[in-house]
Amino acid sequence: MGHGRTLEYPKTPVNRVNRYNQRATYDLEQIHTIINTSTVVHVSFNTPDASNPFPVTLPMVGVAASFEHPSSSLGEPLDIYLHGYVSSRLMNLSRNAGQAAQDNPTTASTDGSGGETAQGLPVTISATLVDGLVLTLTPNTHDVNYRSATVFGYANLVTSLEEKLWAMEQVTNSVVRDRWRHTRVPPDGAEMQSTSILRVKVVGGSGKVRVGGPRDELKDLKRDDIRDKVWTGVIPVWECFGEPVEYKGVVQGDEKGNRVDNVPDHVREFAREMREQNEKYALAAVADTSQD
């Protein structure tokens, strides 16, 4: 929509980035972009079992978007929609949380154990993109170019069919741009029934970004013997999308593949653009001196 304003998540004791503050960001657009650029995000939450002190962390497919305001830009408040490939435990906990909210709609506080609450299941969603390995004169100053985002909020199962269908399209297209309308849609009743989508109402977040080359300490830079011996620089790193591998005709005796003549543009061009764009970002990050 574009209100000409830049929104930030509020700084609180929970999300404050304590170290290297020059790298910290609370900017919604930057944080949402990192999440939507990551194919997989990590979702962490606590189980109700008090004898288990370890958060559970699951890799999931997620997208930042708004069903209430679908034309929202990445710089505006958004929910995170998660698709539950691997998370039957998470889905069950969120279902229970939703039930607790119905049973006891006035309880807005948490139970302190990190388990489900009337607002939903508290979850933390993290995404990190590695952009380069930074090699300096001594191990302690070695670093990584990266973009990292964390948001936290309350997860609930999406129950409205309309919102679920919309979210499935957002999730699909967040993995492969414009894929949804090029597939057999809409999902049939059984598919809608068996698909679980979580909506996370985000209450806060933060990000960190490291760019640039080596930053050595003066004590090493002053010593020619070290600079003569130790190579410094950056190995750029990016996620490469290869040429699409088609699945055609008879596979292991069964008719399994597609019968489309050529790899369509929405697949081939997407892979090519991602490949180029990701390499371009990694190289630009090396050359970026804004944090020097």
Add this chain to the structure above:
Amino acid sequence: MGHGRTLEYPKTPVNRVNRYNQRATYDLEQIHTIINTSTVVHVSFNTPDASNPFPVTLPMVGVAASFEHPSSSLGEPLDIYLHGYVSSRLMNLSRNAGQAAQDNPTTASTDGSGGETAQGLPVTISATLVDGLVLTLTPNTHDVNYRSATVFGYANLVTSLEEKLWAMEQVTNSVVRDRWRHTRVPPDGAEMQSTSILRVKVVGGSGKVRVGGPRDELKDLKRDDIRDKVWTGVIPVWECFGEPVEYKGVVQGDEKGNRVDNVPDHVREFAREMREQNEKYALAAVADTSQD
């Protein structure tokens, strides 16, 4: 060392992978390999603040290794060593946990809130590598080829200088193979003092791996109109390591760069091998029919 045995993490309610069990792994070698292949891992833990129900998740550099048995293979029990670039909060919590252990050495139980305990700070460490986007006839059967590992255990600050120095070398070489001895080492007293290393005693873990091509449902495969229209296949994805970018001579008016003539083998060959090996894995994953 190689005992000719295959070790697994025990299946418990905490780590059991409930869905798609054909993809689950409890094999130590596979889980440790995924962690050591990931440049960055995600570390999740709870804060002692009972009013904060959200796990904190931080991206960190980590390596699976054993100081007590340094010649251990990846298939043997290992600790996870974490380097604290971005984790002053985590380091402080672990320091407190270590103090609690000293003050009250007989308390081995957790406090139930997921905060620090006499055993250390409970943490969950996750790593996920994306190997491909799997495009099928209908959105619900779309999938991702990936390798994912989660381990959980108790984190403590490494206090012995000998173990810390050893761990710093393991961490450095886990990011860039064989880098340590090609830099200015050992760290001086101030560097040893300012560097924090966490050792996580692992108590359990699990992994998941998805390989192969599209797996469509019969109801769609039977319909020629769908197979005529919808392209199916895999976009292979891998972490690409680019040509090293050297940092030489005078940078912005200051003598900053190295004075080494050529990019040394331990950097150039490492980047080349990683690039080739990662692409090779992604393509092999597409062709792998073991989960069909």
